[in-house]
Amino acid sequence: MRVILNSDVMHLTGLASRGIPPHIEAFCKDAIESGAKLVLPRTVLLELQRFQSEYAEQRRNELRKASKLMTDYGVAVPIHDVENLVKNVDLIELFGLMGINLEVVDPLLEDYQDAERRASLHLSPQSASAKADEMRDLVIWNVAIRIAERDGKALLVSRDEVHSHDRGADEAAAVGLLRASTFDDALVHLGRASPVGTLAIRLLAPVWETLRQAGLPLPEQLAISRVAEGTFVSEPIGRLSGSFRFSAVGSSGPISAKASIRPYELEGHIEVTLRNIVIAGKPRDPDSLQVVARGDLPSTPPIDERIAALRELVGKKT
């Protein structure tokens, strides 16, 4: 499956030659390992390159200022070529050297024409009340739709409202375009366990059947389609707890809720609280549920040896 990346998730906060953010590198490599092909619409590449040019010019100016300051104070500054010291970066080549091949897809004339129509008429996925004509985002949308239609399936990773809003849901679904607003969500679509999803599943596993018995129309086998807003804690008693929002598809349709799962005061029991329960698009009545399940939450790594190692360092004055 092709994964189309928008500039907001690929944003580099500095010159790429000084390092690509580890989460971008990790996601790209994980996605490639899953068999995905990574795509940058030319529009995205141009924007990323513009930022790179600005970062490079900023560094050159810093060098020029430093050189002038040194000279002002009579310090001999070696002859140097600022342009040569700070070069513009070819992002495709740089990612390629890291084993990450990015396919650059040029928008077609039809993509531009359709984007122009949507922008001018404020058509979906743009908001009808949009104050700005998000032409660039609409071009990327059209490229993603075209790739999904051609391949039968594609994944667009973008936080942009035009790309992620429900307005585009029907059009995306019609051509098999999946959408993710974070790398973690994208990994779930690629069949890879996201780090948050992995922990959420570990927390849900011992309570899943109890939730079903409490009347929630969850699927028989533990299967969740989306996890977000995950927060976890290694409890001092050596168990993992956490809260997160999750979605699943059950016998009554899609179900989503915000879960909070933690050890119950009685040993060998787990307290589960679900809030904002929505089933098939409608809030459940009541929309919250609290149950105590028998079982144990996952163990966290033992801390005795780690505490001892730290105490050995800081435990006494030297």
Add this chain to the structure above:
Amino acid sequence: MNLIMGGQVFENVRIPILWGTRAIVQDKKSRMSVIELAEDRPQIEILAGQPAPGVRFRPRVDGIVVLAADDRELYLYNAREGILSSISLGLPECQITADSTRVGSTYVSGSGFSGLGVGIRVTADGILLGGAVPEGLAELVA
């Protein structure tokens, strides 16, 4: 304390590396611990490469995000690369490898620090080598 970390030798130093208000230490197995000193008592956030008990965290593809009590993302700890990246602390990135310490784009290597309050201090403005422990911080050494 006495230790060798990130290519530096710290001898009789109270806090080897101070990243904002957080002390960074490495044990003999090169596992990093991060200890917040801004509170009355030191709060261990990362304990030998893992989130410490009681600390709110969020795993990511590239490490562990340590969260504040209100779920604000504070910083990312990448155990594999030995990197601490500020998310909302406004501090330069800090990386500790076997033979060097990097703060932002500055590499410190092969230095010795002796009889100091702080060996390497990282602030929002940059890096200071050697100095006293800033006022208001909890005592790292028990």
